[in-house]
Amino acid sequence: MKKNKIIIIPTLAILIIIFCITIYNIKNPVIKGLYGNREIIKYNGQTAKIDSFFSDSTEAEYLGRTEDKDFEVYAYKNGSNYNLFTLFGSDNTNTYKTPNFSIPKDGEVTKVFLDPNTREINNKVIKNQSDIEMFKKLVSYKNSEDVYHINNIYTEGTEIYFAYDNCPVATSDNLVGYIAYIDHNWILVSPENYGDSNNTLYSNEADLIGSKITDSKLIKWLNDNETEVAPPSYKEKL
Structure with missing residues (x-):
């Protein structure tokens, strides 16, 4: 009985770890071909160039991680397309904008x-x-x-x-x-x-x-x- 317990406990621990890693990877998918610290990025058919703007996480959609896993990728939708991207890393943050989108400087x-x-x-x-x-x-x-x-x-x-x-x-x-x-x-x-x-x-x-x-x-x-x-x-x- 003791032997069975000794075997079961480590097995359960390993299964729990595997389960947690699986859930983490599902919630934080790696986006193939996307890297930070680049002048241009491509995502879902959209090309965006590095730009400079202030981000708002309350309106950003979390997409996943860059392929090197150094950046979290957030995007903002305009209709059905993403026009703004924030790549948030521990040492650096990059912001990108598609060429056809303008950030208004006046209005309401x-x-x-x-x-x-x-x-x-x-x-x-x-x-x-x-x-x-x-x-x-x-x-x-x-x-x-x-x-x-x-x-x-x-x-x-x-x-x-x-x-x-x-x-x-x-x-x-x-x-x-x-x-x-x-x-x-x-x-x-x-x-x-x-x-x-x-x-x-x-x-x-x-x-x-x-x-x-x-x-x-x-x-x-x-x-x-x-x-x-x-x-x-x-x-x-x-």
Whole structure:
């Protein structure tokens, strides 16, 4: 009896391992002929060239892994075709777009990206319509401008990008503003002013030309921070 138990237990363990590997391979199929770090990829008859955009995993379809198993492959559908691809790896991320597809730079705002990164698949995205309306109000806010010194553009402010017309992704061209929290005030910086001040190599410090937010509804919305638009510096001061 003991001998039988000794034989059965390892056998069951091996069967469980084989079962788990089989399930994993079914859920994570290898896509033959597809590799990352290439200028051009082909999938299901579609050719896509390397591009640069911010991904949103909530709208991406997971297809499997590249043949070398170094990248997870995600795609976005437009009708029946895939037009955008994100190859997400541990050391690198590649984004691709088919030549016939354009990422809109204006139109109806259908999504907001906060501090996105082209290397990320799980970017912070806002889709709630009431919040989208507040972001539209925020970036169109007008007030007298002044110069504000910021010690770290990455921890004391947030870049805001719009996606338009139900496009699942956005690009760096879709930057609509930068909101900073400086000396207990919310400061809005236009894309033009932000680009001019954020071009100093090897330095996180900058002198920003921006407008102090004085609208009470916007201030309350920003202070409540339900969208997590506030930078780390704001959270540290709470």
